[in-house]
Amino acid sequence: MQREDSGTTHSPDQLSVPPDGRPYHDQPQWRNDFPIDWPHDELVARRDFTKFLVLTSLAFTVGQVWIAFENFARRRRGEPPIRPIARVDALPIGKAITFAYPEPHDDCILIRTAADRYVAFGQKCTHLGCAVTPDVPKNCLRCPCHEGAFDLASGRPTAGPPRRPLPRIKLEIRDGVVYATGVEVRAS
Amino acid sequence: MKRRLSREQMSTIVYGILCIVLVIVVLQLWLLTATMNAFLGGEESVIVPAAIASIICFALNAGLLRYLYSLERH
Numbered sequence: 001m002q003r004e005d006s007g008t009t010h011s012p013d014q015l016s017v018p019p020d021g022r023p024y025h026d027q028p029q030w031r032n033d034f035p036i037d038w039p040h041d042e043l044v045a046r047r048d049f050t051k052f053l054v055l056t057s058l059a060f061t062v063g064q065v066w067i068a069f070e071n072f073a074r075r076r077r078g079e080p081p082i083r084p085i086a087r088v089d090a091l092p093i094g095k096a097i098t099f100a101y102p103e104p105h106d107d108c109i110l111i112r113t114a115a116d117r118y119v120a121f122g123q124k125c126t127h128l129g130c131a132v133t134p135d136v137p138k139n140c141l142r143c144p145c146h147e148g149a150f151d152l153a154s155g156r157p158t159a160g161p162p163r164r165p166l167p168r169i170k171l172e173i174r175d176g177v178v179y180a181t182g183v184e185v186r187a188s
Numbered sequence: 189m190k191r192r193l194s195r196e197q198m199s200t201i202v203y204g205i206l207c208i209v210l211v212i213v214v215l216q217l218w219l220l221t222a223t224m225n226a227f228l229g230g231e232e233s234v235i236v237p238a239a240i241a242s243i244i245c246f247a248l249n250a251g252l253l254r255y256l257y258s259l260e261r262h
Binding site for chain 1 (some may be wrong): 190195196198199202203205206209212213216217219220223224225226227228229230231233235236237239240243245246249250252253256260
């Protein structure tokens with residue numbers, strides 16, 4: 001391998017040019033012991049980094065397509081079924097019960113805020129999915145993980161890191177029974 | 189006959205392509221997070237256009253990488 005020992009003038013394609021351009025006698029010993037074709041090394045490193053970025057780009061594209069498929073599947077599922085949750089007389093004012101709707105792993109919470117007022121929301125916090133708990137006297141739902149809070153009447157975030165409201169469960173009361181009739185997912 | 193590029197010229201081209209790819213990848217990251225937020229919030233109208241935009245971005249990146257390798261072969 002050709003070495004350069006005098007000054008900084010060298011052709012762009014010359015091998016073993018140290019990155020700082022100084023002559024070899026000014027370089028550390030290890031560089032003299034193991035001369036490397038630095039310009040080519042840098043070229044390969046940048047090219048490989050570009051390749052890695054393109055793979056990252058592919059991963060983002062796959063994620064984006066996955067979201068589109070999930071959205072398509074969600075549309076195909078259509079409206080969730082109507083399902084009874086609880087009897088009106090089994091839920092005192094200011095109390096809450098949990099239930100699963102529309103799928104068994106979709107935890108929700110039903111709260112009776114007044115004699116004739118019921119609200120139900122998905123129980124997963126929209127920040128990182130912790131279970132929210134109702135605080136009826138303070139008119140809010142709290143997430144214990146990051147001190148998030150949601151308005152009890154609307155499910156909209158009022159404090160902490162959550163930015164999206166809780167999914168609202170549509171309710172109907174028939175013959176003294178509270179029914180879940182659908183899920184309203186909202187962006188803001 | 190094409191003149192062979194010197195290493196410095198090649199390095200400049202690689203840097204240029206690297207910068208463009210980096211900008212596109214950052215754009216894709218923003219697109220992905222925005223789309224995920226919209227999907228979780230039930231906003232469906234942006235999902236398919238965003239997926240198409242992301243595919244175009246990837247095709248652009250792959251084309252640039254291919255160009256880079258083709259330059260090295262010459």
